[in-house]
Amino acid sequence: MEIKAFEVEEWMNKYEDDAKYNIAETCVESLKVGELLDIAAIDRGEFFNDLAETKLTYGAIPGSMKLREQITQLYHKKKTIDNVIVTNGGIGANFLALFTLVGPGDEVVAVYPTYQQLYSLPEALGAKVRRLRTEPEEGFIPEMNKLSSLVKSNTKVIVINTPNNPTGACFGEKVMQEIAEIADKVGAWVVCDEVYRGLEHNGSYSVPSIADIYEKGISTSSVSKAYSLAGLRLGWVTANEEFIKECFKHRDYNTISCGMIDDALALIALKNKEKILDRNMKIILENKKILIDWVNRTEKISFTIPNAGTTALIKYDHEMESEEFCKRMFEYNGAFVVPGSCFEFENHFRLGYAPKKEVLVEGLGAIGQFLKTI
Incomplete structure (x- = not known):
């Protein structure tokens, strides 16, 4: 490849x-x-004593139940742990979602500027990628008529990133709904890199996730950006149960599980997200x-x-x-x-x-x- x-x-x-x-x-x-322990009001001595006695097994293969339960709380619509799979960071979540979905000859539409992985990986997997460039004059928000013109009857995936890297644009609920409607007309999936979700400047988590809006919406995220914990290498994919089952098939070949210590510290962070x-x-x-x-x-x-x-x-x-x-x-x-x-x-x-x-x-x-x- x-x-x-x-x-x-x-x-x-x-x-x-x-x-x-x-x-x-x-x-x-x-x-x-x-600092994380202080925010959570956890005694440092007790924590490190407990850590010293932790047996370093693989841990829970899908991610611990407690962690996945906390992740479900980040979404506006009710989710269960069966809607979540834990990954090696947000980049691992993007890779897993796209690797599960995309194959040779598939049609993909990607909105840019964005994180290069979101269009270069589908290209490497053999997809034909049509790209929609957003412009400063439009606030770096995709123009729906332009998006509609790129989406064909055989489009399999639309890939977006909001809040956006590098522009800092946040699409808003109306735009997300419109993207979902365009995708739904042709039965396409929508993969949304939401690693900056929670950092909306008008209020954390003020915009619903694509996984809240659309049945075939796939949310990827992590504790790296919004939670200042990039060193944990802990991310996730949130989607409908059938897609998560497909993700497990692919994940078994390159991840097995994420680190137990990463899992434990990420759990502390999400319990103290506010x-x-x-x-x-x-x-x-x-x-x-x-x-x-x-x-x-x-x-x-x-x-x-x-x-x-x-x-x-x-x-x-x-x-x-x-x-x-x-x-x-x-x-x-x-x-x-x-x-x-x-x-x-x-x-x-x-x-x-x-x-x-x-x-x-x-x-x-x-x-x-x-x-x-x-």
């Missing part, structure tokens, strides 16, 4: 460790284990104000203000390809962002605005310094 290089991951791997000002990260400022999300939304909304102010006073820089998540796609008005722009800036002063070319969106760069406040301020200052040199 031939597959394209994963541009954003290769860029991160190449430069991240040497970055002086890293505002390319997409998680809200990551939690330490001790506290973690309150902490994270405070960081996001304060930093968003800083970002908006910086854009407004920086020449030849503009953006569509995000309404969810942690990322923004910044436009620069300079005659320079985005990879060269970002590389020259990195070499100049160590400011690290992701070129728009990684999302097939030139003359832009993606930044993450949810690290510690001082990291964001210093990073934006470094970008401003570089801009004065070009």
Whole structure:
């Protein structure tokens, strides 16, 4: 199987460790284990004593029952543990859902800019992928007439990502309903990467999941972004029971189970989701104000203000390809962002605005310094 290089991951791997000002990260400022325990009011000594006595077996193959029960609470419509399968992170959830659904000759429609996995993986699996590009003038929301024109009678899957990486756009319930209606007309599935769900700027989980809206809706998510726990490598797929059964057949070949310790810590996080999300939304909304102010006073820089998540796609008005722009800036002063070319969106760069406040301020200052040199 031939597959394209994963541009954003290769860029991160190449430069991240040497970055002086890293505002390319997409998680809200990551939690330490001790911080998670403090949020949950769990005694550290007791926890680590219990951990020392934990026998490291495979654990519950589908994910523990308690964890899956907590995951079901994230959805607006009633779900059971039979609607959930636990995976190795959100990227594992996307892979499992698409690997289960897509084969050679299948017709797939993907909305972009987005996480490259969502269209490059179906292409590698042999599908014909038609892509719909969203535009800043439309708030990076897919235009329904354009989407309808791409969806054919034999379309098998529509792939979307909301809240969106890299744009920070959140589709809203009406748009999600319209996408579901377009899919339903031809019997297509809808796979929605919802890894930033919970970080809607007008209120956590204010928009229903595609798994709430549509019988053939498949939600993928994780504790990485909204819960600041990317190091746990714990994600999930939520869908109707029959599809989850199909996922198990494919999952057995590459996962077996997720780590017991990851499972236990993710359970603690989801049991305390309100506290973690309150902490994270405070960081996001304060930093968003800083970002908006910086854009407004920086020449030849503009953006569509995000309404969810942690990322923004910044436009620069300079005659320079985005990879060269970002590389020259990195070499100049160590400011690290992701070129728009990684999302097939030139003359832009993606930044993450949810690290510690001082990291964001210093990073934006470094970008401003570089801009004065070009």
